[in-house]
Every structure is written in C-alpha cells, then in structure tokens.
Amino acid sequence: MLDMLLDILSWILLLGGALFLLTGAIGVLRFPDFYSRLHAVSVCDTLGAGMVLLGLMLQGGLTLVTVKLMLIFYFMVFSGPTAVHALAEAAQVSGLDPVEDDPEDG
Amino acid sequence: MYSIATILILVAIAVGLVRAFRGPTLFDRVMAGNMIGTLTVLLVAVLGFMNGRPEFLDIALVYVLISFVSTIAVLRVYVSRHGDPDSD
Amino acid sequence: MINLKHPFNLWLFLFAVWLMLSGHYTPLLLTLGLLSTLLVVFIAARAELIDQEMQVVLIKPGVLLYWFWLAGEIVKANIDVCRRILDPRLPISPRMIRVRATQQTELGRVTYANSITLVPGTVTVSVEGDMFTVHALTRETAEDLKGGELDRRVQDVEQRF
Structure with missing residues (x-):
C-alpha cells in the first residue's frame, strides 16, 4: 500500500516536473527580451529539475542512486544561479539594455 | 510513464533550440545552450531509470559540471575579447 | 565550517x-x-x-530551516512565473531595481545574491560592494524584494554558518 502510494507520488512529481520544464522552455521562447527570458530559465533550473530529480529519488529508494541524484540536485542549485548571474552581468557589461515598463530610480 | 517524461523533455529541448537559432543576441543563444544543458542532464537521468541502468547517473553528474563550465567559458571568452578589465 | x-x-x-x-x-x-x-x-x-x-559549510538546523523556507518561496514564485508564461492575459512588467545588502561577511552576501537569483522573478545582475542591481519580472516581485524579508533571513542565517 505504502509502496503504491510512493509510486504514484513519484509519477506525479516526475510528470509535473517535466511539465514545468516545458513551461520554462516556452517562456524562453515567448518572453519579449533577454532579461525576462532569464526568469524562465530559472523555472527550469529550480522547480522543474527539482521535481524530476525528487521523483527519481523516490523510485531509487535508499541507495547510492539517491545519493547521486542528490549530488546532481546540489550542483544544479549552486551552478544554476551562478550561470544566470554571469549571463546577466555579461549582457549588461556589453551594453544590452532591458525593456522596462515604468522605469524608476529606486 | 518514463517515456512521457522523456517526450516532454525532448519537446522542451526542441523549443529551446528554436530560441538558440533565433537569437537575436549572443547571450540569448548562450542562455538557450545553458538551459538545454540542464534539460539534457535530466533526460540522461530519466533515460537511465527507463532502461534500468542507474549508472547513467554518473554521466549526468559529469554533464552538470561540464555544462556549467562551458557556459562560463563562453562568457569569459566574450568578455576577454571585448576587453573589459572590470568584470573579472 | x-x-x-x-x-x-x-x-x-x-x-x-x-x-x-x-x-x-x-x-x-x-x-x-x-x-x-x-x-x-x-x-x-x-x-x-x-x-x-x-x-565546507556544515548543515546545521538553522541553516536547514532557511533552505526549507527558501524552497517554499521558490515554489510560490515558480507557480507565479509559470502562470505568466502560459496565460497571455497576465502581463509582465520587467524593471531594474537596486537593493542594499546588509550582510557582514562575503559568504553572507554571496548567499543573498544567489538566493535572489534562485527565486524565479528576480535575477541579480551586478554586485558593487553592498549594492545589488536586480532585474525583476513584475512589480510585485520587485516590491517583495524591497520589503527585505529575504535580506533579514539571510542576515540571520549568516550568524550560524
């Protein structure tokens, strides 16, 4: 019974995560300017990847496989924002201006 | 079920490729490449489970690191070509 | 550590x-x-x-609590961004804002900058000393960040590293 429940939960996580990945990709295609697209990449990097990996962890159980999945997740959580930040800073240094709705000096 | 997840991830990669081809700036392309890297890692992991060969995870683990380093490397090359001493 | x-x-x-x-x-x-x-x-x-x-940053209870809180924020922000991607009627209003980081140590500031980027809807674009330039996807995410809850929590967790 518990096994089946875990199985169902892991399928939900896996498919939900894949849907979030697809949504993020659509966002990358749909958003109007470079800086907005970065937010869509964040969706892929965090919730999409997290849910897929968590779903696989539930399938793996308490084994070395799960440890490796956790390591993959750990690397993604730390390298994802760094890569996004590097992209944003390089774009700003090269003089790419963001589209702003109602600019404020804040 | 694994196959549905695989197909969804493949479609996402295809959508990402469209953005990589369209550009319009270099950064859009690097960004799309970075996202496709993330998606590939997850694809490799899911495929490993689908074929019952969790050893694929080692490949995924290495791919995470390579994809991160390659993104940073492309940006480093770009910045050093355009000579900006501040943005090290 | x-x-x-x-x-x-x-x-x-x-x-x-x-x-x-x-x-x-x-x-x-x-x-x-x-x-x-x-x-x-x-x-x-x-x-x-x-x-x-x-x-190596050890995982202590206080730090772990921060991670769980951040994970919750990430899930909420993700759902918001995904709705804006899929529903054309929900507008986006991108903007650049500047926020001040009040953390003492470099590790604290790195944690703050990475946390900002990790939450969809806000991306740290550049860091000069303790001023961050942040790109926000909507007015709400910008207001949220300016409210300073994240800043306070990072400052709190910084003491426990």
Missing part, C-alpha cells in the same frame, strides 16, 4: 566523496581512487588553489 586549508583535510574530504560515488570496493579500485585523489591534491597545491575559500 570545516577548514580544508590543510592538504590532508582536503584529501580526506576528496577520498570520502570518491568512496561515496564509486560503489565498488575492490583493492584495485580503492588503490586507483587513492592515487587519483592524491593527484588532485598535488595539482591543487601546485596551482596554489588551497586557500581560505576552501571550506
């Missing part, structure tokens, strides 16, 4: 990671793992990479 400044500590850490990832424990493979981790320590020492920045 565990300091990895000493080469032996670094080697111990690397070998532990190697053991965890390998899963095969025959004498031949153990010897190869031993040699490869020693080689890595040797190369790191020659490249003068063993310095203050090499340290």
Whole structure:
C-alpha cells in the first residue's frame, strides 16, 4: 500500500516536473527580451529539475542512486544561479539594455 | 510513464533550440545552450531509470559540471575579447 | 565550517566523496581512487588553489530551516512565473531595481545574491560592494524584494554558518 502510494507520488512529481520544464522552455521562447527570458530559465533550473530529480529519488529508494541524484540536485542549485548571474552581468557589461515598463530610480 | 517524461523533455529541448537559432543576441543563444544543458542532464537521468541502468547517473553528474563550465567559458571568452578589465 | 586549508583535510574530504560515488570496493579500485585523489591534491597545491575559500559549510538546523523556507518561496514564485508564461492575459512588467545588502561577511552576501537569483522573478545582475542591481519580472516581485524579508533571513542565517 505504502509502496503504491510512493509510486504514484513519484509519477506525479516526475510528470509535473517535466511539465514545468516545458513551461520554462516556452517562456524562453515567448518572453519579449533577454532579461525576462532569464526568469524562465530559472523555472527550469529550480522547480522543474527539482521535481524530476525528487521523483527519481523516490523510485531509487535508499541507495547510492539517491545519493547521486542528490549530488546532481546540489550542483544544479549552486551552478544554476551562478550561470544566470554571469549571463546577466555579461549582457549588461556589453551594453544590452532591458525593456522596462515604468522605469524608476529606486 | 518514463517515456512521457522523456517526450516532454525532448519537446522542451526542441523549443529551446528554436530560441538558440533565433537569437537575436549572443547571450540569448548562450542562455538557450545553458538551459538545454540542464534539460539534457535530466533526460540522461530519466533515460537511465527507463532502461534500468542507474549508472547513467554518473554521466549526468559529469554533464552538470561540464555544462556549467562551458557556459562560463563562453562568457569569459566574450568578455576577454571585448576587453573589459572590470568584470573579472 | 570545516577548514580544508590543510592538504590532508582536503584529501580526506576528496577520498570520502570518491568512496561515496564509486560503489565498488575492490583493492584495485580503492588503490586507483587513492592515487587519483592524491593527484588532485598535488595539482591543487601546485596551482596554489588551497586557500581560505576552501571550506565546507556544515548543515546545521538553522541553516536547514532557511533552505526549507527558501524552497517554499521558490515554489510560490515558480507557480507565479509559470502562470505568466502560459496565460497571455497576465502581463509582465520587467524593471531594474537596486537593493542594499546588509550582510557582514562575503559568504553572507554571496548567499543573498544567489538566493535572489534562485527565486524565479528576480535575477541579480551586478554586485558593487553592498549594492545589488536586480532585474525583476513584475512589480510585485520587485516590491517583495524591497520589503527585505529575504535580506533579514539571510542576515540571520549568516550568524550560524
């Protein structure tokens, strides 16, 4: 019974995560300017990847496989924002201006 | 079920490729490449489970690191070509 | 924090990671793992990479609590961004804002900047001293960040590293 429940939960996580990945990709295609697209990449990097990996962890159980999945997740959580930040800073240094709705000096 | 997840991830990669081809700036392309890297890692992991060969995870683990380093490397090359001493 | 400044500590850490990832424990493979981790320590020492920045942040209850809180925020922000992607009627209003980081240490500021980027809807674009330039996807995410809850929580967790 518990096994089946875990199985169902892991399928939900896996498919939900894949849907979030697809949504993020659509966002990358749909958003109007470079800086907005970065937010869509964040969706892929965090919730999409997290849910897929968590779903696989539930399938793996308490084994070395799960440890490796956790390591993959750990690397993604730390390298994802760094890569996004590097992209944003390089774009700003090269003089790419963001589209702003109602600019404020804040 | 694994196959549905695989197909969804493949479609996402295809959508990402469209953005990589369209550009319009270099950064859009690097960004799309970075996202496709993330998606590939997850694809490799899911495929490993689908074929019952969790050893694929080692490949995924290495791919995470390579994809991160390659993104940073492309940006480093770009910045050093355009000579900006501040943005090290 | 565990300091990895000493080469032996670094080697111990690397070998532990190697053991965890390998899963095969025959004498031949153990010897190869031993040699490869020693080689890595040797190369790191020659490249003068063993310095203050090499340290392991231990997972303490307070830090873990922060991670769980951040995970909750990430889920909420993700759902918001996904709705804006899929529903054309929900507008986006991108903007650049500047926020001040009040953390004392470099590690605290790094944690703050990475947390901002990790939450979809806000991306740290550049860091000058303690002023961050942040790109926000909507007015709400910008207001949220300016409210300073994240800043306060990072400052709090910084004391416990």
